[in-house]
Amino acid sequence: MRLESKKSAARAGGVVFGLLAAAGTAHADFALNMTPGVSSVSREVYGLHMLLLWICTAIGVLVFSAIIYSVIKFRRSKGAVAAQFHHNTTVEIVWTVIPMLILISIAVPATKVLVVMEDTSNSDLSIKVTGYQWRWGYEYLDEGISFISSLDRQSDLARQRNPVIKPREVENYLLEVDNPVVVPVGKKIRFLLTSNDVIHSWWVPALGWKRDAIPGYINELWTRIEEPGIYRGQCAELCGRDHAFMPIVVKAVPEDEYRAWVEEQKARMAPGRQEPAQAANPAPASQPQQALPPAAAAAQDVVAEPTLAELMQLGEQAYLTNCASCHQADGTGMPPMFPALKGSPVVAGDIDAHLEVVLRGVPGTAMVSFAHLSDAELAAIVTYKRNAWGNDTGELIRPADVRAAR
Amino acid sequence: MTAMTHEAEHHGPPSNFFQRWLFTTNHKDIGTLYLVFSLVMFFIGGAMALIIRAELFQPGLQLVDPYFFNQMTTLHALVMIFGAVMPAFTGLANWMIPIMIGAPDMALPRMNNWSFWLLPFAFAILLSTLFMPGGGPAGGWTMYPPLMLQHGMSFPFVIFSVHLMGISSIMGAINVIATVLNMRAPGMSLMKMPMFAWAWLITGFLIIGVMPVLAGAITMLLTDQYFGTTFFSAAGGGDPVLYQHIFWFFGHPEVYIMILPAFGIISAIIPTFSRKPLFGYSSMVYAIASIAFLSFLVWAHHMFTVGMLLAGSLFFMYATMVISVPTGVKVFNWVATMWRGSLTFETPMLFAIAFVILFTIGGFSGLMLSIVPADFQYHDTYFVVAHFHYVLVTGAVFSIIAATYYWLPKWTGHMYDERLGKWHFWLSVIFVNILFFPQHFLGLAGMPRRIPDYALQFAEFNMISTIGAFGFGFAQLIFLWVIIKCVRGGEKAPAKVWDGAEGLEWTLSSPPPYHSFTTPPVIPETEAPAR
Known part of the structure; x- marks a missing residue:
């Protein structure tokens, strides 16, 4: 056959x-x-x-x-x-x-x-995949590693209307991420799939299947990759505005290279972790093959008492990655589905109410919970929103404030 | 016969325009209203499709925002399914079933009027959501929660309009069933009925069986949103997958609601232009009935990637595969009808032959999609988009176009322009394949559906597909012109428009008198089964 x-x-x-x-x-x-x-x-x-x-x-x-x-x-x-x-x-x-x-x-x-x-028994390692609007979260259950994987910056710039760079000039346009999933070849890998918000579907054609990531469910399916290489895929279930912009990149490497990567990730995770039990992840900082971008590096270095300038710098990067696809880079949004943050009463108003929206989302709207981001990132994002685009409240939100609000 | 038509002509339509069209209970007028309405919706839905294809012409975002793109894919589907295809079939049923079975009118004429006049309001509400804050629905026509619950103001309006469409369809179906079962001329047994009446009788039961299920699903969505229930919310103990089960319990029979009447039309046209009786009349009836029965048992084949028990996947795979047997029987019977016939190729026959070939291609990809492991790759890609457009555009829509050409001289009393009809056919059949065939390749190569922008390796076929879309779209303007021209005038059509045609509708003048068969015609005992 x-x-x-x-x-x-x-x-x-x-x-x-x-x-x-x-x-x-x-x-x-x-x-x-x-x-x-x-x-x-x-x-x-x-x-x-x-x-x-x-x-x-x-x-x-x-x-x-x-x-x-x-x-x-x-x-x-x-x-x-x-x-x-x-x-x-x-x-x-x-x-x-x-x-x-x-x-x-x-x-x-x-x-x-x-x-x-359908036989997922006797797997060598398990990776939990969580769908977010619009990025993927990965958690290596046996190793305690976790990170978020988003569309890479080049594709993100090129996919705008009237873009600064053309799609045809971007290598692997819409099929490149900041943090690929690194896996060993020859091992039976079990993927556990779920979602934080709406239904997504995790699909890498080279692995031979796709499976839906559904809130409240954990689906599982497995693969054993035989050849090292980089395999690309996309979300396959309509999940909102940026459904087309949450790619998947799987990097299959030999066992020893994988072990080295795992140790590197563990070392990275150790000091920055604030609440290891929480599924989330620290910063979008796990880039084995590239130098850390300044913002991600900053995220690791953010101390308990950051300055406003530090928060604004990290905040802008994190905002562009997580918030800008709806609320727009200049904070004007696309009302009324995606409200403007520039001059917004929520952003200018009570800090606790603002944190509540960011941490819990607004039911019945496209605003989902962003509790999966780290305290440092959320503090930076909220600080950035409250001070950018002429919102000059002058307020500074520390990671500890976010932790208290969780 | 002549005596009867003379008598009937004493009661023409009301001369007042509003009285005639707003208050009409005449099956021919209501049929016309349905058909005109569906033609308008076909062009509105088509315009949305062209917006989608224009955005996909090149990689990158050129024309519309992704959120608006999602509104277009959602509304294109809702408009085409509930606004174009279903009303067109109901319109054809209204016009043709009474004069095919020798009835004076539909069984429930006042309900008939109401079931039509719900539709313009339903679609006015649906389309008005585009102008509301937050725009139209953007969660896909399947309206899966939780995504569907992230919306602007449109959500309750969409639910309400779909309810109206459902009520309209149910009333239309009740009317067809009541007419077919009670109002056949003496001597016309069920197994002598034209195949179109058979197909619609069975379709009627499907509609009554599943539209209330859709109504239930979307009402549960509504209460989840506004009345604090958590049917589909995992956080509240509900289950988002439950919605998909309920939806597809409606959704799969819905697919057959849109294709069984097409089978009836093709079974009328092919014998006429082959000048030969339909091959295997009774196996055709049993095939339609078994397709309809099986359609209730296969809903979860839309959900293989959701993840279910192995036994469940296997059951739904086997049940789906079995559907290809009666469908194959139908295709073989049509081919056997043409075999050793005396064929001519007027426009209705051209569309009917194209239907058989292209619908079969859609059937092949359907069989491929039923195989669960392969479906794990095909699902939610352009392969699926290609599949259902082959069965719905070159299937359902082609059958409606064929029916229009076939019966247009009967309706208007004038022959349509055959030369323009042939132009319409050849442009349509070429461009529709340029439009949809490359989408098979796109899907197999890994392009997901419902995306406004794509990776560069998909650029070539998307460009070809878009060119096909515009060609196909503009070719339909010829169709519009042929219809307008034919309504306005042309060569007088005889009662029996096509020399190979059989059936009661061809015993009436063209156009038929406003009230026909006020005295039932008599069907001879010995007459061979109708077509």
């Missing part, structure tokens, strides 16, 4: 299936067909897909040939005289039974693959 076919067979499938396949050879970047992926499961799924494609193609060729033959052969303009038969029990039984047999021949391998896919 497994059709071990690489690119050429994939193309061939597309050619038979497609009208526009000739275009397929002209451009290297795009694919016509499903990826075979990089795990045993994804290859099984691909094999199943190709089996289906060929069966449908074969039936299609038969049926469409009969139609085309009739259209050519039995035209009145060529003198065709209509026969008057109107049923034939034998034929009707045959074309009911044969499709049933074909279906059984598909159902058997499909059932086998599904049974394997």
Whole structure:
């Protein structure tokens, strides 16, 4: 059943299936067909897909040939005289039974693959994935590592209307994140999926599946990646305004490299952690292969009594990452769905009420809870909002204030 | 026959415009109202589709905000499903079923008037949400919570308008069932009925079965939002997945509500232009009935990625696969009807043949989607978008266009412009494939649906698809022009417009008298099954 076919067979499938396949050879970047992926499961799924494609193609060729033959052969303009038969029990039984047999021949391998896919037992490590509007949170349950993974800055700039850089100039446009999920190759990885707000769906095509991340549920599915590499995916369930802008990047590395990464992350997590029991994460600071951006570095260094300038600097970065897609970089929002923060009575008013909105969200609106951000980040964001864009309240909110309000 | 038409002509329509169209209880007038309404909605929904495709022409955001884009995808679906396709089928049922079965009118004429006149108000409310603070609904036509509960002012208006649409559909369905079961001419047994009447009878039961379920689901959403219930809120002990089960218990039969009447239309047109009786009449009836029955057992195949018990996934996979058997029987029967016929290719036949081929392609991708492990890759991608547009556009919509060309001379008394009709067909069939076929590739290559912007490897096929969309959209203006031209005048159409046509509607003059079959026609005992 497994059709071990690489690119050429994939193309061939597309050619038979497609009208526009000739275009397929002209451009290297795009694919016509499903990826075979990089795990045993994804290859099984691909094999199943190709089996289906060929069966449908074969039936299609038969049926469409009969139609085309009739259209050519039995035209009145060529003198065709209509026969008057109107049923034939034998034929009707045959074309009911044969499709049933074909279906059984598909159902058997499909059932086998599904049974394997749903077996999440005996995993080597577990990663909890949490959907947020609009980013992904990852928590390595065995290692105590956690972080948030958002759309990278370049894509974020290019995806604006009238952007400062063009989408075509960005490498991996919309498929790049600040913090990729690093996993070891050859290990059975169990993913536990849930959501903080609305329903999302975690999908990396190379792993062969997607699964919904649903608030109040924990879904699970597994993979065993066989080849090191970087595998990209996206949220697949409509989750609001920025559904298109919460990509997934999985970086599969050899075991020793993975261990080194884990130790690095653990070292990073140790001092900055304020409440280790809480699922959340400190700052968007876990960047193994890149230098830390200034704001993230600042987040680590923020002490109990930061200055206004420090908070404003960190706050602006954190605001752009977490808040700007709705409330806009200049704080003008998109009223009334996404209210302006510039001159807002909430922002200018009572600090506790402001923190309440940020920590708990506003039910029945798009404003969800941001309690998953760290005290330092929230303090910086709230401080930034209360002092930017002419909101000059001069107030300074410390991480301790946020912790008290939680 | 002539005596009867003469007698009927004494009672023409009221001369006052408002009396005629606002207060009408005449099945032909109400049928016309439905069809005109659905044509208007088809263009409104089409304009929304073009906004979507224009934004997707290139990577990056050029035209609209992502939030407005989500409003467009949501409203495009609601308008096309509840505003264009369903009212078009109800309009065809109104016009054709009484004159196909020899009835003087629909069984419940006053309810008929009401069920139509709810629709303009329902859609005025729905479309007015675009101008409200916060804009229209943006949570997708499936209205999944919790996302649907993040909204502007539009939410209660959307719920209310969907309720109105549901009430209208239910009344329309009751009317069709009552008419078909009670008002057939003497001698027309159920198994002699035209296939269109059969298809609609079964569709009627589907509508009555599932529209109240949709009403229940969205009412629970409403009470979750405004009356403190937590049916779908995990935080309050509810379950967001429960909504999806209830919704798709409606949603899957809804798919067949939009395709079974199409089967009836195609089963009328292909025999006419093949000059040969429909192959396998009784197996066609049983196929429609078993599709309708199975449609209640497969709802969770829309939810494989939600995660469910292995046994549940397997049950819904097998049940879904089985549906392809009766559907295959229908396709084979249509082909067998054409086999050894005497074919001509007037516009209705062209659309009907295109329907059989393109709907079958949609059926293939449907079979592929039923296989759970493969669905884990296909789900919520453009592969699904391609699939349901093949069954709904080149399926349902093509059948409605075919029906319009087929019966337009009967309705207006004039022949339509065959040359323009052929132009309309060829442009439509070419552009619709340029529009939707590349979306298969996009989905397989990994493009999720409902996104306003995409990664660069999807750029080429999106551009091709958008070109197809504009070509297909503008080709429909030809359709509009053909209809207007035909209503205004043209060559006189005879009673039997098509030489191969069979059935009672062709015994009436074109256009038929305002009141027809006030005395029931007599169906000879020996007559072969109708088409």
